[in-house]
Amino acid sequence: MLKFILKRLLQAIPVLLIVITITFALIHAAPGGPFSAERAVPPEVIEALNAQYNLDDPAYVQYFIYLKNIVRGDFGPSFKYTGRSVTEIIAAGMPVTFELGFYAIMIALTLGISAGVIASLKPNTIQDYIPMSLAMTGICLPTFVLGPMMVLVFAIWLDWLPVSGWGYIPGDKILPALTLGFAYAAYIARLSRGGMLEILSQDFIRTARAKGLKTATIVTRHALRGGMQPVVSFMGPALAGLLSGSFVVETIFQIPGMGRYFVQAAFNRDYTLILGTTVFFASLIILFNLLADIVTVWLNPRLRDNSNSGN
Amino acid sequence: MSGSEEQATIKDLDSVESGTSLWQDAWNRLKKNRLAMFGLCVVSFMIIIALLTPWIAPYSYFEQNLDLGATPPDADHWLGTDTLGRDLLTRIMYGSRISLMVGFLATAVALTIGVLWGTVSGFFGGRVDAFMMRTVDILYALPFTIFIILLMVVFGRNILLLFMAIGAVEWLTMARIVRGQVLSIRQQEYIDAAITMGLPKAQIMWRHVIPNTLGTIIIYATLTIPNVILLESFLSFLGLGVQPPQSSWGLLISYGVETMEEYPWLLFFPALVLSLTLFSLNFLGDGLRDALDPKASRD
16 A cells, blocks of 8 residues: 555656646746746846846756746745735635635535435435436536526525625625535536445345345445445546636635636736646645545555556 | 346347347437437537527627617517627627537547547557556646646637647547447457458558447547536636637626626526536437447446
C-alpha cells in the first residue's frame, strides 16, 4: 500500500511539471503578457516584475526562475491589484472556496447516496424512478441555470434567503452551497445506484438475506462498502469539478473566493494571477485525484496488484 | 448477468438468424423507449430549426428597437424582447446555431482522435498500449477547464479555437472506452483469421475492428455532445466563450441573469431551451445504450 502511494506521488510530479510548463508557455506566448514587458501596467508592477523575473533574460532562464519561486510558494505580484502578491490573494480566497466546497460536497454526498441507495433497493419501481428522474434533472440543469433560478424563487420572489454574499447576512451560504452541491448529488445518486445494484445481486448479500438480516443492516454493514466504490472513484473528478463549479457559483453569488478571482483575472488579463491560480488549482486537482485513487484501492484490495489498468 | 439480460442476448441471436440486422434490431428497441424517442424528436427539431434559422427567423438578430425595450411574450414576439428590443426567439434560434455547432464539431474532433487512439492502443497492446494509455492517464489529470479558459484569454475568444480545445479534452474518455472494446474484439477468432490471412494491420483495424466498436462510439458520441454544449455555455456564461454580436445559449442566459428581477423571461426561455436539449441528448444516449448494448448496465 505504501509502495502504491509512493508510486502515485511520483507520478504526480511530472503531471504538475507539465501543467506549469504549459501554463508558462501559454502566458509567455500571450501578447502583452507579463514576460513581454510591452504592457501598460503601473510602473511599480513593472519594476517588481523586472526585479523578480529578469525580463531581459531568455525565456528558459525566466522559466527556471519562475519554477524556483513556485517551489518557495511565491507567485509574484498581481497586475491588477497593485501592491498585493498573488500568494496573498490566493491565501485570502482559499478558505472561502474550501468552505463552500465542503458544504457542497456534504450536501452532494448526503443527498446523492441516500437517493441512490433508496433507488437501488427496488429497481424499476416508482421508488427507483422518482429519485433517478430528479437526478437526471440535476444533471441537465447546469449550475449557471439552477443558481439564478433559485435566487429568483427563494431570494427575490419568496424573500426567504439573501440574494448574494458570503457570511454577511445569516443564511447567505445556503443557496450557493445548494447550487454547487445539487449537480454532484445527481451524479453521485446515479453512481451509487449502479454500484449498489451490482453488489446487491451478489451471493454474499443473498446469504445475508437468507440469514434473516434486516435490509438496513445488509445495506450499512455489507453492501455500502462495495457499492460506494464508483462514488469514491468519482470523488477526484468531482472535487476538481467543484472547483470549476465555484467559478460560476462565486460569480453569481459574489463570493470572494478563488473561483471568482480566477474568472476576474481571466477578464482583466491579470496574467500573474491567472498563472498562480492555474498552478494552484492544478495542484489541488492532482492531489484530489491522487487521494481518490488511494481510497479506491484501500476499499478494494483486489486492485492493489494491477492498479494501473484503465477502466 | 441476470436472467433477463441473458434472454436479451439470446433474442439478439434469434433475430440475427431470422435476418434482422443488428441495427434494425437496435432501432426496434429504441422505438419502444419513449423517453429516447422524445429526445430524438427534440434534437432533430432543434437541428432543423438551427439549420433553417437564417430563412425562418422572424426578426434579424441584431436589429434593435430601443422604443420597444423589454416586453413580455406577446403575439408579435412569442418569447418577448430583450432590453434593446431584440426579439428573444430570434436570438435563441441564432444562439442554437452556435451552441449546436460547437457541440457537434467538438464531438467530431473528440471522436476522431479518441477512436484512432483507442483502436491503435487496444489493437497493438503491450508497450504501445502501456505508453498510449499512460499518456491518457497523465492528460486526464490536467485541469482542462482551466486550460481552455487560459487558451481563450491568451489567444482571444475565437470560436474555432473553442471547439478545437473542447474536442481536445473530450477525446480522452472516448479513447479509454474504445480501447476497452478493442481489447475484447482483439480476442475474437475473426481477427485471428484476418491476421493469419496476412491482411495489413491498418486494414484490419479499419475494416474489422472499428466497425464493431461503432455501437459504443455512437452511444458515447451522443453522451459527449451534451457535455460539450454544457462546457461551451459555461464558458460563454462567464463571458469567456462566444463573444457578442454572436450569441449562444450560455451568453443569453448570462444576459438573462443580469436582468432576471425585472424581466424573468429573458432568463427563463434560454435556460429552458438549453436544459431541454441537454435532457433530450442524455435520454437519447441512454436509450441508444440500452438499444445497442443491452448488456451494459445503466450507471
